[in-house]
């Protein structure tokens with residue numbers, strides 16, 4: 001236990017909020033939290049769906065949980081059920097084998113909901129394109145609010161995409 | 177590496193498999209191909225590894241009777257590869273126990289075989305709900321828990337069907353194929369140059385391993401020798417990939433047993449490394465940096481210094497965290513004896529790669545058949561005998577340290593010179609093999625060339641093919657809540673086998 005506490009103290013706080021070097025990012029990240037507070041209440045909950053990715057997009061979404069990005073500290077949490085989610089974060093070209101599961105996940109997510117497609121594959125099918133096995137872009141299967149390019153997009157780009165989706169959301173200011 | 181390739185008949189096919197097995201060899205991959213355009217019917221291919229090298233068998237099959245003898249009784253891991261070959265090419269293993277479909281769900285009919293040349297790859301069929309005949313377990317108090325394809329965490333999709341009594345697992349049946357996106361068919365629409373990018377996206381977490389294996393395959397058919405500096409840099413990239421994946425897994429394995437501290441610590445280290453990758457090589461996961469003929473990046477003295485500096489910190493931290501994991505009673509209680517695959521079972525089922533080494537399967541391509549630059553590095557293979565979660569964790573800790581040692585050695589004597597050799601034209605109808613020990617295990621690329629540098633057929637093979645079926649055994653008698661940590665300790669690729 002002593003070792004753990006010592007290591008925690010030595011590590012200190014890594015969370016960047018905004019990286020020092022990039023002021024534009026600072027504004028965006030602070031903005032993000034404001035937007036979340038304004039629109040969604042206290043927190044934004046996200047359900048991830050890998051609809052057929054090469055798994056590198058998942059690695060970057062997972063990285064959002066590390067201490068540098070500390071997405072939880074911004075009030076954004078990944079949840080285990082679409083029924084608890086405000087937003088679906090969808091990666092990959094949608095494989096035809098995931099088409100039904102993705103539609104069902106979408107239907108299970110309560111309204112009003114947001115969908116963010118992650119990565120070149122989610123945006124336009126990427127290198128896998130459309131075929132007997134791939135439906136291509138996410139918006140070919142469910143409605144998409146924001147699509148984030150990149151292969152894979154960096155964690156910061158994914159955060160910006162989430163911000164964009166939240167700020168485009170029709171105002172729900174009146175909800176408690 | 178010595179590779180012997182030969183055409184055999186059905187009797188030789190089986191007897192060579194048997195001989196390889198008796199000599200302690202194993203099956204690396206099995207795949208089929210459509211050779212109608214060459215007036216040669218179909219073919220099934222098997223890559224075996226023996227003490228002396230790789231043996232690649234090609235068994236021609238007639239159009240009238242596209243069937244070959246089952247080898248899943250010799251190599252149990254062949255079962256799913258054979259079922260996939262039946263789905264994708266309509267080639268059947270005579271005498272096999274399990275003839276259920278594997279890759280195909282309900283997005284195309286059973287009489288359509290996507291990898292046959294007369295299928296255009298574009299035709300779309302209506303998708304229906306898949307009715308897969310799971311094996312059901314009956315008896316007093318037996319319950320079923322279906323999980324997936326959409327999982328609770330940020331992981332890839334697949335379906336797990338647990339049959340349980342109380343919370344003990346009696347049986348686990350996996351149903352994969354959800355991320356099948358037509359990768360092998362896609363390769364056939366590309367030429368050798370274009371294929372490199374797709375090879376790096378077969379399983380994104382192993383992009384370097386696949387890109388290198390692809391490059392080896394192309395280089396072997398075109399007679400290209402990459403310059404020494406390129407080979408040295410490839411190994412640096414491959415070991416960096418191993419380190420960042422192991423760090424991520426060690427953190428996640430802490431998280432899965434409620435040690436959030438472990439996740440926080442390891443994912444800081446992983447992020448540091450990814451950022452260094454991005455600064456030095458231009459991509460966090462090093463995609464597209466290994467290309468046929470060489471590499472698409474370089475490393476200057478300053479970059480070398482940065483890697484060495486980071487490693488001083490990383491080594492200190494990893495050793496410290498290892499002590500913490502080792503001495504943490506709660507963590508060890510969850511890890512020890514959990515998800516155990518005994519060395520005997522591992523040998524019987526053909527467990528490979530990192531998980532195999534944790535179950536006493538002393539096999540690491542970097543040590544057994546080292547290609548340059550590993551041939552002068554004397555890789556110290558890490559093995560363990562317990563085969564439980566604790567052993568797979570221990571192997572990861574040791575391999576992180578070993579990879580750092582290897583990178584230091586390479587950087588110490590990084591050859592000067594060119595980064596890329598020009599790649600010539602490939603002859604038609606040639607077979608090129610690429611074989612690389614990725615962080616998860618050995619990755620194989622089997623490339624059959626077509627006319628004008630086109631790809632006639634390409635089979636990428638992930639070690640997860642061998643290891644997924646073993647996971648079904650690893651969880652028996654464990655409790656359901658231990659499944660996430662057992663699964664994570666293997667950390668197998670879905671996309672790498674669904675293709």
Ligand code: SF4
Nearest residue numbers: 053054119120121151
């Ligand atoms: S966008 Fe790139 S990283 Fe993401 S799933 Fe597609 S190929 Fe993989």
